[in-house]
Amino acid sequence: QVLIFDTDENFQNEIDSIDSIIKSNILGVILCISGGSNSEKNIKKLDDYSIPFVLFDRELDFYHDGVFLDDFKAGFLATEALIKENHKNVGILVGKFKHKNMYNRFLGYCHALKTYDIEINNDFIYEINLEIEDGYNVAKDIFSKANNLTAIFSCSNLITLGFIKYQNENNKKNNISIIGFDNPDYFNILNLNISSISRSISEIGSIAAKMLFKKLDGNAKHTQKIIITPTLKLNGSEKLKE
Known part of the structure; x- marks a missing residue:
C-alpha cells in the first residue's frame, strides 16, 4: 500500500502527517518538506523511529538523501x-x-x-x-x-x-x-x-523511489544527493512586447 499525505504547504499539516506516519508503522517515506529549516525537527522524528526517508524538490542545509533540481x-x-x-x-x-x-x-x-x-x-x-x-x-x-x-x-x-x-x-x-x-x-x-x-517530474519520482527501496533493502551504503539539470523551453511568451 502507498499512502499520500498532502500538507498543502502548511507546516502544522506536516507535523500531523509525520505523527500519522509514525503511528501507522510505515516502512519508508518520500518527503517534500513544507516548513523550511523547521522541517528538520520532523525529519529527526523519522530518524528517531528508524523510518528511512528520501527528500525531493526541497533540500535542507543538513545533508540528507534526496533528489533535487539545480x-x-x-x-x-x-x-x-x-x-x-x-x-x-x-x-x-x-x-x-x-x-x-x-x-x-x-x-x-x-x-x-x-x-x-x-x-x-x-x-x-x-x-x-x-x-x-x-x-x-x-x-x-x-x-x-x-x-x-x-x-x-x-x-x-x-x-x-x-x-x-x-x-x-x-x-x-x-x-x-x-x-x-x-x-x-x-x-x-x-x-x-x-x-x-x-524538469521531468516522473524522473524525479522514479529516482526518489529507487533510493528509498535501496535504503529499505539495506543496500544504501552512504548518503546520496542527486541533482537534476533543468531545461528551458521557449514558446514565445519571453519576447519583448511591442
Missing part, C-alpha cells in the same frame, strides 16, 4: 533568456526564501542580472506564497504601478496561473513577458503557450 541554474537560465530578448527590467515572483529551492532560484536570477551588468532592483522582487491567489494579487499590484517592468520570471506554475488570470481579466495579456516554472498539461490545453523551466 534550482540556481534554473533561475539563471530563465533570467538569461529574458535578458537575451532585450529585457532590461526583469522581475521575479518567488516563493518564500525559507524554502531553499526558491532561494536558489532567486540567487540564479541575481547572478544572471550581474553577469549581464544589470542592476538588481528590489522593487522587482516579489517574495510571495505559492498560491494562485498570490500570483493574481501580485499581478494586480504590478499593473497598478507606473514602473518599467517588462518581464517576469515566475518560480511556480500556480503563481504563473494567478498572474495570467489577472492579465486576461484586465486586458493586460500583452503588457509583460513571462517565463514560468514547469509547464503542466492544462497550460497547453488552455493554449497559454508559456515559456518555462522544465
Whole structure:
C-alpha cells in the first residue's frame, strides 16, 4: 500500500502527517518538506523511529538523501533568456526564501542580472506564497504601478496561473513577458503557450523511489544527493512586447 499525505504547504499539516506516519508503522517515506529549516525537527522524528526517508524538490542545509533540481541554474537560465530578448527590467515572483529551492532560484536570477551588468532592483522582487491567489494579487499590484517592468520570471506554475488570470481579466495579456516554472498539461490545453523551466517530474519520482527501496533493502551504503539539470523551453511568451 502507498499512502499520500498532502500538507498543502502548511507546516502544522506536516507535523500531523509525520505523527500519522509514525503511528501507522510505515516502512519508508518520500518527503517534500513544507516548513523550511523547521522541517528538520520532523525529519529527526523519522530518524528517531528508524523510518528511512528520501527528500525531493526541497533540500535542507543538513545533508540528507534526496533528489533535487539545480534550482540556481534554473533561475539563471530563465533570467538569461529574458535578458537575451532585450529585457532590461526583469522581475521575479518567488516563493518564500525559507524554502531553499526558491532561494536558489532567486540567487540564479541575481547572478544572471550581474553577469549581464544589470542592476538588481528590489522593487522587482516579489517574495510571495505559492498560491494562485498570490500570483493574481501580485499581478494586480504590478499593473497598478507606473514602473518599467517588462518581464517576469515566475518560480511556480500556480503563481504563473494567478498572474495570467489577472492579465486576461484586465486586458493586460500583452503588457509583460513571462517565463514560468514547469509547464503542466492544462497550460497547453488552455493554449497559454508559456515559456518555462522544465524538469521531468516522473524522473524525479522514479529516482526518489529507487533510493528509498535501496535504503529499505539495506543496500544504501552512504548518503546520496542527486541533482537534476533543468531545461528551458521557449514558446514565445519571453519576447519583448511591442
